[in-house]
Amino acid sequence: MHGMRNAAAALNNAEWCAAVWRSHGLPVEQKLGLWVCARETPQYYPNIVTVDVAADPRPQEKFITDMARSDPSLDVSVKDSFASLDLHAAGMTPLFDARWLVLPARAEGVADGAIEAGLQWRRIDDEPQLAAWEAAWRAGGPCSPRIFRKSLLLDPRVIVLAGFDERDAIQAGGIAYDAAGALGITNVFGSRHAFIQALGSMHPERAVVCYEAVNDVRSAVQAGFHVLGPLRIWARRT
16 A cells, blocks of 8 residues: 555656646656656756656666766756665765655544634635745745746646735645645645645545655654655756
C-alpha cells in the first residue's frame, strides 16, 4: 500500500509541476519515466521530476547529463522522486533530502474536526485575489516575477485556499492539486493545521500527499501524516 501511495505522491507532484510550467507557456515532455521542462522554470520549480520507481536510472542519468551539458547557462534542478539517481556527472549536487508523506482520507482532525477558529477560509477564484494570495505567501518579499498566474485558476484541479482575518486580509493559505487519486499540497503558509482542516472539510474523501525535508518529518507525523519513501532534490547553479 505504501508503495502505491508513494508512486501516487510522486505523480501528483509531477502533474502539479507540469501545470505550473504550462501556466508560464513552457513545454512539457514525458520520457524515460521523467517529466521534463528543458527551459528556465519558475522560481522553486524543477526542470525534471522522476515518476516511475521501476525505471532504469542509467538512461535517466544520461538524459539529464546530456540536457545539462547542452545548455551550460541553464540552472538545472531535478526532483529525484525516489532518491535513486546519481547526478554528480551532470555537475549537480544534492540540495536536500526529504520524505513523501500521506494523510489518509477522513483522518482525525481533518475531515471530522471543527475548523480552527479565527480565520474564514475561501477558495481563490480570480486574478486580483491570486496576486494578493501570492504577496501574502511571500510575506512582504518581492512578487516579481510572479510564480502563480491567472491561467492556473482555469485548471479545475487547482485549489488555492486563503484564510482571511476579520479585516478580510489573507493571513494563511496553501495550494492543493487534485491528481493521481490524491490532493497534493504545497506552498502552505500561516497555520498549516488550519489549512489542512479547511481542505479536509471541503474534500473529506481525498487523501493528502506532500513532502517535507527530513528535519521536518517529525512535526508532520505529529499532525497525523504517515511517512512514505525518500526523495532528493538536485541542482546545478550556473
